[in-house]
Amino acid sequence: MNGGKTPFDKLGVTREELMQIRNRIAGSSTLFISPEEALQEYSNKIDQLIRRAFQLAQAQESVGSVCLMAVGGYGREELAPYSDIDLLLLHSSSRDKELSPFIERVLYPLWDLGLEVSCSSRSIHECLKMAQSDLYIKTSLIDGRYLDGEYELFRNLNDPFSKKILYRNVKPFAEFLKQELHLRHKKYEDPHYTLEPNVKEGIGGLRDFQTVRWLIRVRDETDRWDSILFPDLSRRLEKSIRFLWTIRIQLHLLSQRKQEDLTFELQEKIAPLLGFPNGTKGIEKMMRQYHLSTQRIASFAQDLLNHFLREPSLLRKTFLLFRHKRIDENFEIAFGEIRLLHPMALKRDPPQLMTLFQYCQSYKVVMDFRLEEAILEALPFLDDRFRTSEKVNQIFLSLLRRGKNLGLLLRKMHDLGILSRYIPEFSEIEGLVHYDLYHIHPVDLHSILAVEELEKLKNGFYEKEYPLLTTLMKGLEKQEILFLTALLHDIGKGREEDHSLIGSALGKRIARRMGLSKEEQEWIGFLIQHHLLMLEVAFRRNLHDEQVILRFAKQIKEVHRLKMLYLL
Secondary structure, eight states: OOOOHEEEEEEETTTTHHHHHHHHHHHHHTTTTOHHHHHHHHHHHHHHHHHHHHHHHHHHHHHSSSSEEEHHHHTTTTTTOOOOOEEEEEEOOOOHHHHHHHHHOOOOOOOHHHOOEEEEEEEEEHHHHHHHHHHHHHHHTTTTTEEEEOOOHHHHHHHHHHIIIIIHHHHHHHHHHHHHHHHHHHHHHHHHHHSOBBBTSTTTTTHHHHHHHHHHHHHHHSSSSGGOOHHHHHHHHHHHHHHHHHHHHHHHHHSSSSOOOOOOHHHHHHHHHTTSSSSSHHHHHHHHHHHHHHHHHHHHHHHHHHHHSSSSOOOHHHHHOOOOOOOOOSEETTEEEESSSTHHHHHHOHHHHHHHHHHHHHOOOOOOOHHHHHHHHHGGGGOOOHHTOOOHHHHHHHHHHSSSSSHHHHHHHHHHTTHHHHSSSGGGGOOOSSSSSSOSSSSHHHHHHHHHHHHHHTTTTTTTTTTHHHHHHHHHHHHHHHHHHHHHHTTTTTSSHHHHHHHHHHHHHHHHHHHHHHOHHHHHHHHHTTTTHHHHHHHHHHHTTTHHHHHHHHOOOHHHHHHHHHHH
């Protein structure tokens, strides 16, 4: 009947040839072209196949005026090698039943090629009505792209969608995006996903970035997400996104299916493909870059969503215009955010950066988005004079001493690059991972989490579960020393030597630079060197042996040290 031709012969490509195309395009993304170009090239190839299938189906069956659209990631021309391909067949009235055979004619040859294709059928009225009530439909239509058929139908959907739905009710849409992001993060905060992260849906993954793109598209009415950002921040984000896409492409290719989890087995295979050394060290270097990238994306997504939802309406802005609170000559508070009054203030006087964090803690406010961009511009000015400044060090220690919102402040310092400028030794553990099942979080995040746990003890969060620890923490003198030690306790990791010994030396050096007393320097050095001591004695020694207890007591010497070591 068909001269021996199979359905996919009619599309001009076989299943094997399609696999070769995937390998060629995706393989070139790590060597010659950017992942964006590889994704677009593959999307263009799929466009050709789908248009051919659509035209063949039209030649076999007349269905009148219809329009074929690409939606979702395919609509954005971000199609990974084995991603789902989502289509929408648009028509002018309710004709679902009579269009089903036609849709099958379009899809069968594509399925025979091994493509995961699905196609919905809706009228213009149905699309607009559903987009108003179902925000998932709204996001899919945001990325809608014309493929073939009656272009007038596409225009008749796109124009009213843009005017009546896309740019309306922006606040509820942002709240929906934030809630969706929160639920997804909650799902992927399980330690398993830290060790073997989901590149697409995980915390700081590609879905987080797409969430921000939707918000910028709706709020600022532009597809250019980078147009609203300071160039340096835009470049950092773009580098992170490209790295994640490169990994995702390789995940699909190596698995020959839709695979989003970066498993241990695939980490081992992908690292050398991306130019990292063979073996464990190469894997750890790749995963370090991965975690730094996802931290950057997650922070950006959450900050932008929170900033937008805090922003008052134009009417309320007018009403609150005269309620700005000026703190000093450099900063003011407006709408729950702290703002910079003079763009050059942080460059002229870098210690004002630490003053800024003091104000955030004292007034319980967050930073304005533009202020964060000014901080990024000022980072090169954080030199040795900044690190040894008595004012800077006294303010930093006072933040630790107060212990309020300490975890949030340290995370923000970390995200903006201030922490590693202020404590250069900290840069060595940023994103650092250990390739095994026992170390879950990257070392930098683990260190900040340790501070957060102590902060919870100080503020009575664990009073019922851990009454002794809570009592010890609340009654502890020099709490800032313990907080600083928690932040630095793994500062020696990533080096060949014993991390406790090298960390002890580094900790004392940092404490000396911060102007702490000789006694306080020794406390920090001792605690870092012996932060695993109680664990080792408890699980590797005979606690019924009196000599073990005596040796332990001799090492500790002071009750104050014992309390801090127990809390650490």
